[in-house]
Amino acid sequence: MNDISHANHELFIAISNLLHETRTTLQSTVNCAMVSVYWNVGRLIVEHEQRGKARAEYGSQQLKNLAERLQSEFGKGFYERNLRRMRAFYLAWPIWTTVRSELSWSHYRSLIQVENKAAREWYFQECLEQGWSARALERQIDKLYFERLLTSKDKKPVMEEANYHTAQLKLDARNFLRDPYILDFLNLPHHLALESNIEQALMDNLQQFLLELGKGFAFVARQQRVSTEDEDFYIDLVFYNFKLKCFLLIDLKLGKLTHQDVGQMDTYVRIYDELRKGVDDNPTIGLILCSQKSEAVAKYSVLTESKQLFASKYLPWLPSEEELREELERERALLGKSDPV
Numbered sequence: 001m002n003d004i005s006h007a008n009h010e011l012f013i014a015i016s017n018l019l020h021e022t023r024t025t026l027q028s029t030v031n032c033a034m035v036s037v038y039w040n041v042g043r044l045i046v047e048h049e050q051r052g053k054a055r056a057e058y059g060s061q062q063l064k065n066l067a068e069r070l071q072s073e074f075g076k077g078f079y080e081r082n083l084r085r086m087r088a089f090y091l092a093w094p095i096w097t098t099v100r101s102e103l104s105w106s107h108y109r110s111l112i113q114v115e116n117k118a119a120r121e122w123y124f125q126e127c128l129e130q131g132w133s134a135r136a137l138e139r140q141i142d143k144l145y146f147e148r149l150l151t152s153k154d155k156k157p158v159m160e161e162a163n164y165h166t167a168q169l170k171l172d173a174r175n176f177l178r179d180p181y182i183l184d185f186l187n188l189p190h191h192l193a194l195e196s197n198i199e200q201a202l203m204d205n206l207q208q209f210l211l212e213l214g215k216g217f218a219f220v221a222r223q224q225r226v227s228t229e230d231e232d233f234y235i236d237l238v239f240y241n242f243k244l245k246c247f248l249l250i251d252l253k254l255g256k257l258t259h260q261d262v263g264q265m266d267t268y269v270r271i272y273d274e275l276r277k278g279v280d281d282n283p284t285i286g287l288i289l290c291s292q293k294s295e296a297v298a299k300y301s302v303l304t305e306s307k308q309l310f311a312s313k314y315l316p317w318l319p320s321e322e323e324l325r326e327e328l329e330r331e332r333a334l335l336g337k338s339d340p341v
Helices: 003-049 059-074 080-092 105-111 117-130 134-142 145-151 155-167 173-178 180-186 197-211 259-275 304-317 321-338
Strands: 217-227 232-241 246-253 285-291 296-301
Touching (some): 003 080, 003 105, 117 145, 197 217, 197 232, 197 246, 197 321, 217 259, 232 259, 246 259, 259 296, 285 304, 296 321
Antiparallel strands (some): 232 246, 285 296
């Protein structure tokens, strides 16, 4: 390496280190502020609206009204279910000095869903000691890691399996502004959470493609949040087809199609049917689109009980999987030459 190349490399390393340090500092600062604000919001709800009681008979409508006012002033992060989480956060950690700012709001969201106090405290300590990311914590809770360790005579295989999976879900400052809860807190639009400019452009083009088909599609929402009792889901694109009288949910992936993707879409469809489908609407259908550098995949997702209806009534009005695959490849050819995935 000659002197000029060496100097350029040193400059690159210096700037890279600066950017990494700044991103990490920014992430820590926002997370600390977010945890502090949400804990104090929970405290105020308990102390002022509920007069310090752990349970209030009259609080439901008041909380709904409060959420509507806060959302109109400060953005959609203060919806009713999230206010309930803030209240639960305060009740689980009523002493501020026991709250650790190293953990993010996403960590605490998962922790407050653990009803067993001993298990919750154990997961809390493991996050601090092992440096688990929020996704790693969620994975361990879902897999009943605490309970499995308690009941297992040979704990080593359980720990090795857990460590293997958490290592793949490590913290990454690059994903900071892709976290929808961070975006809600900062009142930023959710399109900033998309994986890349290519994904944004693909969604723009796909939206236009469906609307121009002339088969009854109407755009409903992008990055639409659907909330259950325990979790929030964000659906990339939602359409309504007036000819079929049903919703179409689209999930766009940059990468290979996996069984987890199919299972996730089935979950979206089932929840959407339960929460959003009208009495006169037909069953919701899902569409998974995977765009890779080498190939594109399009797959409709229909619940078992709706497959006959899908085949007989839906298919004539929907673009085929092959048409969608070709459209994705065409768009990717126009957009993706400079951005390998």
